[in-house]
Amino acid sequence: MKQFGKILKFELNGYLRNKVFVGITIFLVVAIAVVMFIPNIIAALESNDEVDVTPIDLPTMLVYAEDENLSAIVKEYFGNAFVDYNIKVAEGSIDELKNDIISGNAECAFVMNSASSYTYYVNNLSMYDSNTAIADTVLQEVYRVGAMVQNGLTPEQAGEIMSVQIESGIETLGKDQMQNFFYTYIMIFALYMVILLYGQMVATNVATEKSSRAMEVLITSAKPTSMMFGKVLASCIAGFSQLVLVFGTAILLYNVNKEALSNPLIASIFDIPIELFIYLMIFFVLGFLIYAFMFGAIGSTASKLEDINTSVMPITFLFIIAFMVVMFSMSSGSVDNTAMLVCSYIPFTSPMAMFTRICMSTVAWYEIAISIAILICSTIGIGVFSAKIYRVGVLLYGMPPKFSTIVKTVFKKQ
Amino acid sequence: MILELKNIDKSFGEKEVLKGVSFVAEGGRAFGLLGRNGAGKTTSIRILMNVFPANSGEVLIDGKPIDYDKIGIGYLPEERGLYPKKLIIDQLVYFAELKGMRTKDAVKAIDYWLSRLGMSEYRNKRLDTLSKGNQQKIQLITALAHDPDIVILDEPFSGLDPVNAMLLKDVVKEQITKGKIVLFSSHQMSYIEEFCDSIAIINAGKVAISGDLHEIKRTYPRDKIVVNTTKPEQIKADLGEACIEREDGTLLIQLDGPDKKQSMMKRLVESYDVDEVKVFEPSLNDIFVEYAGSQV
Numbered sequence: 001m002k003q004f005g006k007i008l009k010f011e012l013n014g015y016l017r018n019k020v021f022v023g024i025t026i027f028l029v030v031a032i033a034v035v036m037f038i039p040n041i042i043a044a045l046e047s048n049d050e051v052d053v054t055p056i057d058l059p060t061m062l063v064y065a066e067d068e069n070l071s072a073i074v075k076e077y078f079g080n081a082f083v084d085y086n087i088k089v090a091e092g093s094i095d096e097l098k099n100d101i102i103s104g105n106a107e108c109a110f111v112m113n114s115a116s117s118y119t120y121y122v123n124n125l126s127m128y129d130s131n132t133a134i135a136d137t138v139l140q141e142v143y144r145v146g147a148m149v150q151n152g153l154t155p156e157q158a159g160e161i162m163s164v165q166i167e168s169g170i171e172t173l174g175k176d177q178m179q180n181f182f183y184t185y186i187m188i189f190a191l192y193m194v195i196l197l198y199g200q201m202v203a204t205n206v207a208t209e210k211s212s213r214a215m216e217v218l219i220t221s222a223k224p225t226s227m228m229f230g231k232v233l234a235s236c237i238a239g240f241s242q243l244v245l246v247f248g249t250a251i252l253l254y255n256v257n258k259e260a261l262s263n264p265l266i267a268s269i270f271d272i273p274i275e276l277f278i279y280l281m282i283f284f285v286l287g288f289l290i291y292a293f294m295f296g297a298i299g300s301t302a303s304k305l306e307d308i309n310t311s312v313m314p315i316t317f318l319f320i321i322a323f324m325v326v327m328f329s330m331s332s333g334s335v336d337n338t339a340m341l342v343c344s345y346i347p348f349t350s351p352m353a354m355f356t357r358i359c360m361s362t363v364a365w366y367e368i369a370i371s372i373a374i375l376i377c378s379t380i381g382i383g384v385f386s387a388k389i390y391r392v393g394v395l396l397y398g399m400p401p402k403f404s405t406i407v408k409t410v411f412k413k414q
Numbered sequence: 415m416i417l418e419l420k421n422i423d424k425s426f427g428e429k430e431v432l433k434g435v436s437f438v439a440e441g442g443r444a445f446g447l448l449g450r451n452g453a454g455k456t457t458s459i460r461i462l463m464n465v466f467p468a469n470s471g472e473v474l475i476d477g478k479p480i481d482y483d484k485i486g487i488g489y490l491p492e493e494r495g496l497y498p499k500k501l502i503i504d505q506l507v508y509f510a511e512l513k514g515m516r517t518k519d520a521v522k523a524i525d526y527w528l529s530r531l532g533m534s535e536y537r538n539k540r541l542d543t544l545s546k547g548n549q550q551k552i553q554l555i556t557a558l559a560h561d562p563d564i565v566i567l568d569e570p571f572s573g574l575d576p577v578n579a580m581l582l583k584d585v586v587k588e589q590i591t592k593g594k595i596v597l598f599s600s601h602q603m604s605y606i607e608e609f610c611d612s613i614a615i616i617n618a619g620k621v622a623i624s625g626d627l628h629e630i631k632r633t634y635p636r637d638k639i640v641v642n643t644t645k646p647e648q649i650k651a652d653l654g655e656a657c658i659e660r661e662d663g664t665l666l667i668q669l670d671g672p673d674k675k676q677s678m679m680k681r682l683v684e685s686y687d688v689d690e691v692k693v694f695e696p697s698l699n700d701i702f703v704e705y706a707g708s709q710v
Binding site: 002003006007010013014209210213214216217218219220221222391395403408409 | 418427460465489491494496500511512
């Protein structure tokens with residue numbers, strides 16, 4: 001226990017004195033501070049050059065129809081719908097119109113075949129081009145109003161029918177996915193980044209000791225269990241304090257600068273219930289530990305630093321798969337799908353999967369308790385097992401041994 | 415204090431590395447653990463240090479199983495290396511603390527050793543700024559700072575210049591005088607011969623021979639005589655095939671039996687111009703080659 005304390009202190013000091021670690025932390029805090037004050041900065045800039053706002057040169061959209069009446073109506077309606085375009089009625093033939101687009105005189109064109117049929121011409125169709133969708137809506141409206149007027153309604157009556165407003169209100173009895181989406185997303189992403197980064201650091205740390213042969217003295221001075229737990233906990237504390245510092249700065253600055261950041265999206269990010277914070281910490285610490293132990297064990301089997309990247313691949317893959325499942329489920333909106341249900345009880349995936357479900361759905365307390373219990377037991381189990389691999393691994397030089405060989409050796413010893 | 419390894423067996427997977435290794439090392443005497451590469455020296459040392467357990471056999475101190483919480487062990491591994499990027503004082507204190515020292519005592523002991531080895535000026539430098547020999551001296555401090563009862567030195571002299579080798583010899587002698595068990599492992603036979611009173615030669619996982627070095631030498635038949643002379647021609651001519659000239663210029667005379675020793679020595683001294691006449695004793699090198707030469 002005494003040794004463990006010494007190792008923890010030494011390893012933690014290693015992080016705190018590491019210039020890169022300190023540098024990145026400071027950079028992140030400064031970056032967060034800048035981001036948090038961007039609205040103020042923009043506001044300050046805008047108030048200065050408010051006067052000389054020049055009208056922007058809008059791109060040209062051409063409208064063409066054989067029937068001049070139709071082209072006039074379409075131009076009028078499109079003028080209201082496409083505020084980002086300068087709408088013009090095309091003169092001349094369709095070929096000339098195409099040339100205009102190719103040469104860049106116009107950006108796009110609508111050629112009306114009839115009141116309910118058109119061809120859209122554009123040079124390069126961008127991924128986010130929604131012009132046809134807007135045109136469809138507008139033309140449907142034109143068609144409907146026209147039909148209503150033909151059937152004896154006045155244009156005003158028709159207009160009223162078309163623009164009827166539905167009043168609605170939402171009362172969320174469970175969780176509001178829209179509200180929770182952003183902070184869940186940010187926290188899952190932070191979890192992902194921190195675990196991968198620090199896991200790699202633990203693996204590299206162990207492998208460095210091995211390749212520099214400091215291990216020869218260490219292994220004869222300290223128990224492998226103390227070594228493993230000391231190292232992993234030190235990295236956990238370092239990672240956690242980095243997170244707390246970065247997010248703490250963000251929350252602090254948000255509260256200082258609340259008025260400028262009145263955007264509802266930003267507000268939803270910071271509007272995290274306190275119990276979610278507690279769950280975040282539980283899942284963060286356990287998830288971090290279980291992966292860091294595995295990374296440490298892998299690090300001990302590598303003789304050279306170069307071997308690390310290939311050796312840790314299976315763990316990284318496992319982790320990325322867990323991340324992908326969670327991310328896809330989140331963006332699809334069904335966080336309670338079968339994959340997520342299963343993942344929330346598997347110790348390697350539950351930190352992200354269960355946490356997401358708690359954030360974005362309603363989960364019974366006993367489900368959470370079972371998930372956490374499984375995770376705690378597995379973390380301890382993996383920790384002890386990693387320490388055993390570590391003891392075998394650190395004295396093996398040469399080719400990284402096969403996983404099955406290590407497992408056999410570890411169990412034979414007991 | 416007496417350290418005893420008794421019938422140690424150890425295998426890694428299918429491979430039997432140690433087969434019933436036993437030897438005894440006493441406090442106040444240096445013990446040499448010899449063997450060719452891969453014979454099982456490092457494995458024996460690791461079992462002695464409890465890095466991994468033996469399959470069977472015991473490590474005893476004064477007849478009782480060793481208590482690692484009470485008996486301090488200092489180890490200079492053959493594969494040297496500490497933390498290259500860390501300050502020397504920081505890592506030395508860390509290693510001493512791992513051995514159970516309090517921080518204050520550790521700093522005191524380390525400062526003593528740094529000045530003893532003439533390394534005080536490097537106290538607050540990074541390890542990788544030092545030369546290899548100096549790094550080795552730093553590593554020696556990790557083996558000695560916590561004042562261990564057993565000192566294990568694996569190839570301690572390799573890489574040291576003659577002045578540093580002298581310094582290390584003094585330190586080792588001091589440790590022996592303090593009554594510690596000093597365990598040497600080396601391929602440089604001259605050093606072992608200089609320090610060690612008893613040895614064990616391990617060959618292919620078995621102890622080929624062990625015991626007092628002097629007594630081992632005495633077991634060889636005393637039927638050869640070494641002659642140091644400036645005029646070897648006459649002796650060679652008179653004795654014929656029984657006399658051969660060795661590489662160092664001395665003559666080695668093979669007798670018909672140990673009982674002829676006295677008369678031959680008398681004859682050599684009276685009839686020829688000789689500087690020195692003595693009974694041939696095998697060097698440790700000869701013993702090593704004989705016992706460890708043929709690996710099974």
